[in-house]
Amino acid sequence: MATNIDVPVCNGIEAAPSMQERPGVYGWPTTNENGYTIQEVPMGTKCFRKAIVVGAGASGLDFAKFQRERLTNFECVIYEKNDEVSGTWTENRYPGCACDIPSVTYQYTWEKKIWSQFYSGAAEILEYFKHVADKYELRQYIKLRHEVVHAQWDEDAGKWLVKVKNLAEGTEFEDSAEILINASGIFNYWEWPRIKGLKDYKGILAHSANYPAALELEGKRIAIVGTGASGLQLTAALQKKASHLYTWIRTGTWITSSYGSNFAGPDGGNFEYSEEQKKRFIEDPEYYLKYVKEVESALSDPLAVLKDTPISKLAQEFSKTLMKQKLRGREDLLEALIPTTFPVGCKRRTPGNGYLEALVQSNVTTFCKASLDEITEKGFIDPNGNEVEVDAIILATGFNTTWVPRFPIVANGKDLRHIYQKDALSYLGVAAPYMPNYFTFYGPYSPIGQGSVLAMMDVFTVWMLQMIEKMQTEDIKSFVPKQDAIEEYGEHTKLLIKRFVWDGPCRSWMKSGTIDGPPSSYAGTRAQAQVLSPIPSLLVCLLTWRTYSMELLATPRFEDFDIKYKNRNRWQFLGNGFSLRDVDGRDITWYWGFVGNEDKQRNFDI
Structure with a gap:
């Protein structure tokens, strides 16, 4: 760990020498008889970390946006096998291809669009995600026509070694990062059906x-x-x-009425928004927000998914x-x-x-x-x-919807493809058994049964950012979800889900195409996972079935993870006795409140 921050002037006297020089100048001990050494940095200093993200669809773009705004001393690279962002909406372009979720809810909470229709076609959705990538300058993190083909955890280095194929050139190379994020999605691996002839x-x-x-x-x-x-x-x-x-x-x-059919056209059909409607959405953002919330609420009645x-x-x-x-x-x-x-x-x-x-x-x-x-x-x-x-x-035979990864993901002698062959379990849909520093969007037992998936992506991203920030500030080598936490979560979910319609005797992609397999959907309302989300705009999503999972994922439960540190002493991140706030110009008496609502250290003329 290192920092270029110097100690500020104190009471008019320059506090020299620099932070790194002081121990030598004053003869302070830095290493004890056991070889333990103080790191000459303030507590809160962010260690460098890097993440490799698989996929530049909706999930990958969501992560790219928030890591850019929130993380420092961090590198992100996203490998996307297609020649454009947006994932499934790049691949699916058949006649009539559209989203069956109302347009106003199939969008990011932080980038609202004035849509042309109540249910948008694939072309308009593709343009939306391309717009997001351009507006928020996310393409700098994305390498198109690059496919991840293998990932191997190096325990000694504390990194994922990732093989990537450059599809444009036909070459292969290796990249590495402390964190591997699978944002490849549920509907991206199509295959020909097995039909004679x-x-x-x-x-x-x-x-x-x-x-x-x-x-x-x-x-x-x-x-x-x-x-x-x-x-x-x-x-x-x-x-x-x-x-x-x-x-x-x-x-x-x-064959049901459309999602949000109360707001749709005759017989729940699609319709084009009038110029008057679109004008009001633009000129009255509060009205548009109310409209979005009403439509989203109609999608998410928790009683409708109970048997x-x-x-x-x-x-x-x-x-x-x-x-x-x-x-x-x-x-x-x-x-x-x-x-x-x-049912x-x-x-x-x-x-x-x-x-x-x-x-x-x-x-x-x-x-x-x-x-x-x-x-x-x-x-x-x-x-x-x-x-x-x-x-x-x-x-139109769909996708391979098993949870088996499309490429080998190997850590400590275990291949996630083999682990997920039968009855795939995950940690809250965001982490996997035995896999260090491996995060997923919409893994097994995620809230995937109803409504739009985009609102939950923000929740997954914020959870990951909190894990990464802790990794950076405490110089953590790896997080691995405890196996008993995964198994107990699976036990609870499998019993609870018997109350929900997804447990019925139907052949479903939530059961990996089986009739009697366990539904790998989250058993609960969406609201249960996010009520205290750190991002205020996400509060519009606190509704009905999803709120259950949103509340749960608002703050990581670090007690559910086996944590390894880069250094043998877990407290080395405490550094040299200073906090980052002491040296970066922020108010060191912040606990009294801010003067002028500004978090800045100042001398006042009083």
């Missing part, structure tokens, strides 16, 4: 997460596989273009009625789509704007209670064994 198909083949920008399907015969959010959006968009469209419904799913409550049952009846109205007596579709074994919300709610309406059109054939099992050179084999020719097959 997939590689034999000669027509147009595309995946929703890697959709060709120039693909034109007007008048084509199209098959769409998948009934998740992307499948529903594609079906609604391409039905209007296709000469004929084929879809499959393997299992039932609740077997009157509200839960009402949501189920409402969705059933809605589906019957839009399917116009198509009993085959109703029987295939309406679930009978699990609304067991899977993430699926607002199907235009999907049900598309299914009943004359140019759509839906194979009910069936799956696409075989593809041929010209098309596919239907449930009756007949070959059906199509011009294009679009696979």
